[in-house]
Amino acid sequence: MRIFVFVFLSQALLCAVAFGHKSEEHHDKNADDHVKETSPLQKIVPGNIKFAYSFYTHLAGKYPKDNIFFSPLSVSLLFSMLSVGAKGQTQAQIYETLGFNMSSISEEDINKGFQQLHHFLNQPNSDLVLSSANALFIEQHTKLIEKFSEDLKTFFKSEVIPLDFQKEDEAKNQINSYVEKKTNGKIKDLLKNISPQALLVLVNTIHFKGTWVHAFDETRTHEEDFHVDENTIIKVPMMTIIEKFLLASIQQIGCILVDVPYKGNTSAILILPDEGKLQDVERALQNISLQTWAELMRPMQITLSIPKFSVSTTLDLKSELSQMGIKDVFSSKADLSGITGDPNLTVSEAIHKAVLGVDEKGAEAAGASAAVITKLLAPIKKVTMNRPFLVTLLHKPTYTVLFTGKVMKPESY
Template sequence: MRLFLFVCLSQALLCTLVCCHHGGPHDDDDDDHNHHASEAKAFLQVVPANIKFSYKFYSHLAAAYPHDNLFFSPLSISIAFSLLSIGAKSNTLSQIREGFGFNTSLVSEEDIHKGFQQLLHIINQPKGDLQLDIANALFIDNKQKLLDKFLDDAKNLYHSEVISTDFQKIKEAVEQINSFVEKKTNGKIKELLDSLDPLTVLVIVNTIFFKGSWENSFNVNHTKEEDFHVDENTVVKVPMMNRQGKYQVAFIQEIGCTVVHVPYKGNTSAIFILPDAGKLHDVEKALQNVSEAWTKQMTSRDILLSIPKFSISAELDLLKELQPLGITDVFSDRADLSGIRGESNLIVSKAVHKAVLNVDEEGTEATAATGIGITKLSLPPRIKFNRPFILTIVDKDISTALFTGRITNPNK
């Protein structure tokens, strides 16, 4: 009996560039070994930078929006801006690299792009029960001539499609881009764009679609309506999914939170972090200094796990949210994107990030009665996510967060 995938996340990111006017087969085994060693080195340069950006960007958003739901894909944002950086030069390039967690004195541009190339290759491999797909596309004004190097690198390093677009017909161009995004996100995001600047010459789009089955699914008959404590004064009713089983759990007493590792089929997991009452913002600050000690505290325990069933959507204006990270020039008349078409008269005028998260328990528990033993004398501890919590979807193949967020109110 087939287990239904019950978590589906999809999101898309775009950067829109508009005109502005301002200044200016191997020869031998050694070759094969060296090639793979080079790929591995490049990949290992990208992973820590992606992790660093994920923590830094989450920290910024958490402080800026202390009471809101948050949900985004740090990986998707990183990929889109790294693709853009093919055409960036001087301070514009340096800001993008440093803002996204790279130490430019230790890693070369070539290694960064090769690292993303390898990352995309790993992600887009078939994964059986897990669906994880990333797509990149360049929508190019049909009257513009972009540099061959920019186009070739976008295709070869970032597996990007190149799509001719008539930006003189704004409505049709918006519909064309939205249709691409809707298809790539399996209908989860229908309207990424509502408008475009009439001077648009290029739109860069990145989509990531994830659909995974819990390794041990929840029984729909065990879902009950319960209280969720948004804050000290606000309580809302939510459908709470319940399951008893063995999970990797850690009680991090020094900062006041509980961590539960909930695996999907395949090599991907959801990490749920439940701060103690009143400790949400303290835990969020501590996330910037996650240490190996956290991982060492994870032990396999039999627990009663309760997670809300919910759907949320989120949208970020990256022009606004990336500037506090030092990424400013690319959005101003100081932008140097001359590597795109050979002229320094392009800026990013729009950068939108949209995300959708659905968590539910659809499907049937294939082994509902197996391995569960409950007695009145020794009930396992119950971990109930009935107050604001943090969620990260991690791909262990690439040691990277695919999505991350904070649920303060599952009903919003």
């Protein structure tokens, strides 16, 4: 059986903290021409959000004591690209796991939705660097089915780059150089080796660089305790700012949400579980709508303290997604005949790496019902992220979860 090597990458880094809840003052004028509710992009939003938190819940259950950070968007993009060449049960498993109900959305709408999303994410914006790139590295003598090649170019703006996989080191270096360039040097040497049996390598990158609307004052950053668990306390540089933020309290599951906006209509949604409520909050993520949270958040003057930190995660997607339902594509049962016409293709490797860093000024990065939520009734004067918390980078014009994760133990930055 020929090997279809699938490599996935995304990278992101949070930057300077911002004050500001008045979103009308910080619109991305290009991207904020609101997408019609009936557009393909709006049709894929629910599936993308569902997958983001289903995947998070899966990872949190397996790695309860570890930092988690990934780009659900990048995983969805890459496997949607792969699904263009998949057929039958192989394709059905991919779409179902990605959160798409094929009885209510068509393959064409999914492809067009990602096409529109790619356009929105790659809009020029002086306030924000946000870009997504796709590439297909192909064995130089292999011919793709024309429809597969054209659909990748049309819907995913994918480059097609021929390589000689018999020259293993040279091929590996070319792919790693592409990844390094697209992530502005933040991810190097992604591939440790590559098989000469490889036929294709599919790559996606997401690069995010943003600045807070108002930066933290570096002179207010001081070393403080971070309670990793009941028995572990570490020292972290804690940044502090007094400003007005959008804030919500979810009393039934026990957590506070704070919307810390970047310039350019993207926000970091910080979720601080009450003590002992981390797992309850993680389980509830699958059943609570981000739109509902957004609607019920209210501006409030608070003292916000968050660590200055970085986290990184490398995931074996072959292992993780097999457990979530994408099984056939990684086995001899795979039907990827829509790629080259060869029925004997399988995905041998799937890798995801993401990194995140937070500081005072800015930096860069290379993934229930309304009844559960209540308005915040009493003012909260201080919100301190001094125990494990969750973070989501949300692109508001398209309601896309760019990255999400959990900070269990902040690493130095």
